[in-house]
Amino acid sequence: MFLIGLALSVWSGTQIAKAQVPKNGNLNQIAILIELQDTKFSNPQSIVDAISGPTASSVSLDNYFKVASAGKVTIQSHFPKVGNNLFIAKLHYTSSDLFEFGTEATGVLNLKSEAFNMVFKAAIEMVKDKFPTNVNFDLNNDNLLDIVSFHLAIKPPNDYGLPSFYGNFPLDGATINGKGILNVVVHTYQETDGIVKADAGQKMLSVMCHELMHAFGIGEYYYFEGLPLWHLALHQWDVMSSGVSMPLLLPSAHLRGRLGWIDIPEITTAGRYTLYPATSGRTNGVAYKILTNADPAGREYIVIEYRRYGGLNAIDGGVLDPWGEHHGLNGSGLVIYKVNTNFEGNNTGVYPRQESEVISKSELIAYRPGLTPTQFDGNNPGEMTGCVIAYKNLERSFFSADVGRTAFTPNTDPYPFLANGTRINDIFISNISSAGETISFDFSRTGVNVNSVSLDKTSISVRLGKGDQKLTPTILPENAAIGSVTWSSSNNSVATVSAEGVVSFVGVGSCTITVTTTEGNKTATCSVTVADPPAFPVIDVADEYPLGVITIPFRVYGVGAEKLTVFKVNGVEATEIKPHQGQPLGYEIEASSADGKIKITTHVIVK
Numbered sequence: 001m002f003l004i005g006l007a008l009s010v011w012s013g014t015q016i017a018k019a020q021v022p023k024n025g026n027l028n029q030i031a032i033l034i035e036l037q038d039t040k041f042s043n044p045q046s047i048v049d050a051i052s053g054p055t056a057s058s059v060s061l062d063n064y065f066k067v068a069s070a071g072k073v074t075i076q077s078h079f080p081k082v083g084n085n086l087f088i089a090k091l092h093y094t095s096s097d098l099f100e101f102g103t104e105a106t107g108v109l110n111l112k113s114e115a116f117n118m119v120f121k122a123a124i125e126m127v128k129d130k131f132p133t134n135v136n137f138d139l140n141n142d143n144l145l146d147i148v149s150f151h152l153a154i155k156p157p158n159d160y161g162l163p164s165f166y167g168n169f170p171l172d173g174a175t176i177n178g179k180g181i182l183n184v185v186v187h188t189y190q191e192t193d194g195i196v197k198a199d200a201g202q203k204m205l206s207v208m209c210h211e212l213m214h215a216f217g218i219g220e221y222y223y224f225e226g227l228p229l230w231h232l233a234l235h236q237w238d239v240m241s242s243g244v245s246m247p248l249l250l251p252s253a254h255l256r257g258r259l260g261w262i263d264i265p266e267i268t269t270a271g272r273y274t275l276y277p278a279t280s281g282r283t284n285g286v287a288y289k290i291l292t293n294a295d296p297a298g299r300e301y302i303v304i305e306y307r308r309y310g311g312l313n314a315i316d317g318g319v320l321d322p323w324g325e326h327h328g329l330n331g332s333g334l335v336i337y338k339v340n341t342n343f344e345g346n347n348t349g350v351y352p353r354q355e356s357e358v359i360s361k362s363e364l365i366a367y368r369p370g371l372t373p374t375q376f377d378g379n380n381p382g383e384m385t386g387c388v389i390a391y392k393n394l395e396r397s398f399f400s401a402d403v404g405r406t407a408f409t410p411n412t413d414p415y416p417f418l419a420n421g422t423r424i425n426d427i428f429i430s431n432i433s434s435a436g437e438t439i440s441f442d443f444s445r446t447g448v449n450v451n452s453v454s455l456d457k458t459s460i461s462v463r464l465g466k467g468d469q470k471l472t473p474t475i476l477p478e479n480a481a482i483g484s485v486t487w488s489s490s491n492n493s494v495a496t497v498s499a500e501g502v503v504s505f506v507g508v509g510s511c512t513i514t515v516t517t518t519e520g521n522k523t524a525t526c527s528v529t530v531a532d533p534p535a536f537p538v539i540d541v542a543d544e545y546p547l548g549v550i551t552i553p554f555r556v557y558g559v560g561a562e563k564l565t566v567f568k569v570n571g572v573e574a575t576e577i578k579p580h581q582g583q584p585l586g587y588e589i590e591a592s593s594a595d596g597k598i599k600i601t602t603h604v605i606v607k
């Protein structure tokens, strides 16, 4: 398994306590490029540019922290120079001196920390007199350099991933400008031919920022228990939760708040509220927190922030907002997540080791359609590794009028709930606006009376034998206090309807399905007509399937359908489609008789 950009940290309780990078002020970073005997940077300036950026608005590590900290931190990076030229420490070690084969379970190479120690010490020895003496590299006066990063060109001996990491390396008292070293961020740049590509710096930028966040004292927010089990609490909404290396992702408001970079005021009274984007540079007005009476101790609460999609990633250029979100999320809006302060990332060591624990043991989890406390189960999403719940519908984990997700109440999908599954009944967020310069929403502790109900279909016309269809009611206003409904059919010998609104077609004829709101007795109807079965077999692909389910069954019905017993999807025998999650894909479904004399096909696109 090849994992470029995998970010790991060397991490222990002591090391967290020793994290000494000041959380505000003007910091100066010492950044050292290292080549080994068997490696070479083809364009070392690209690493410098990725870190420092040629201009004040460049997509760079230094500017990232200005944005992420809302101006509380500025970082200026310094590279060893000889005259005006960048100095690269070229060391007589080879890549295999530093890493040894890991296990297949982790898919990464193991670090040989003693060898790293030697390499770093040797590098410091070569560069120690090549930094300006009039720069304050020790803002908090603890006699340690605030930030030291090593950028290592490395040649992996096979397809295993080489982790970047953060750790404490005292380096036997080595110093630069009289200041010692402890916090060390290490970035590995790799190519299989040993030559590091010209855009390596840009490619690694998100991982660099992730590792430096560790040096600020933030732990790990993705879960790693041997591949392929990954639990990504907030995924691309948080640089600490994501394994991707580009584009550049901001930390969540929750973590920015923990570092004191932004304020997260609490909402307690009903009203309309407005948020600015995470990238707005504001320390206030970018996130709110809401407590619930469902957890009187206040250990669990909701955080809401506004994340504005920035367009394509920084490598591709044409960037509207270089600090944009991952292309996989495809949108801007409110991100609503639960904070469970009983846990802290996976630092506590009590992180989820099974899919069924993701909700109950995660500090952070983003609410999105289909996610409920009981919906833990699912199939492995095609060839994608990782557990379903971690990825489930993350591409829809934001709310705005632009995408039709305008409410988050006890009656919506998703609805607010606690780690133990308790439904939160005193948080009503509704009337969420479009995602523009700002985004606004209504908040109240209680809902209102039902005004009306409607159905997504007002008529259904099918041939007998067609599979079930689901009706979905919409109750208005969307912050109605009581969202439950009952269902009935005017003729159960034509069609029946379940308590969930699933209509089954049982006989030829017509009838009416009625939905009635529990509160207010409002009704809506759908007329159903069931005609004779088709005269020939027809392939019936479920056009409605539950959110989060990633297998789509199909069947045949009509006269002679019983003769078609062999099913194929894209030429391979199967009775269901297993699409890649989130990717629209085309499928050819084929049904044929055992003797091959009858064959029918149909084509579907799964989104």
Ligand SMILES: [Zn+2]
Pocket: 007, 008, 009, 210, 211, 214, 219, 220
């Ligand atoms: Zn990490």
